[in-house]
Amino acid sequence: MDETKEQRMKRLEFVQVAAFDAVSFAAKVYNYTKDKSGPLKPGIQTVEGTVKTVVGPVYDRYHGVPVEFLKFVDRKVDESMNMVQSHVPAVLKQVSTQAFSTAQKAPVAARSVMTVAEHLAVSTWCSLNRLPLFPQVAKVVVPTASYYTEKYNQSVQLSAENGYKVASYLPLVPTEKIAKAFSVDKTEPVVLTGGAVEAN
Structure with a gap:
């Protein structure tokens, strides 16, 4: 449980989700175009195999680096936000809480x-x-x-x-x-x- 909490980001999780969605979408588009490529399909598969052979070892070695970098940036953003929140006056926090509460009561x-x-x-x-x-x-x-x-x-x-x-x-x-x-x-x-x- 502590491991999952440690792996989850506090402030920048949306970046990770957006990147995952973008990669997923790009993979779907690539597979769709590959399926509809017609007579070019064997050539595309040959190039794809060559790219996997060359890029595969590099990917295996460095695929965790962007995630670790994002976690590092997330920790720094969290530290900065905590520092800013410690300097914000209590009155300002109270006013923002009251504004949020009032906004929630508006539909009623x-x-x-x-x-x-x-x-x-x-x-x-x-x-x-x-x-x-x-x-x-x-x-x-x-x-x-x-x-x-x-x-x-x-x-x-x-x-x-x-x-x-x-x-x-x-x-x-x-x-x-x-x-x-x-x-x-x-x-x-x-x-x-x-x-x-x-x-x-």
């Missing part, structure tokens, strides 16, 4: 604000529907807004599926939830996700 606060916003939106919609001419204007505007909202959602989903990273950060408009909230019959109470009840 956002959900509670969302519930209140839903309640206010439905309440405002019901109040506006009581005004003269608003229902007629809404009948013209709402289908257009719904159409463009659906197009926006489709564009965001398609962009995310095509691998555009920015699209994964864009929110989708909850059209079904909005339609359900705003199409409630005026005679029945509106029950929101937070449990609040509003009579129309």
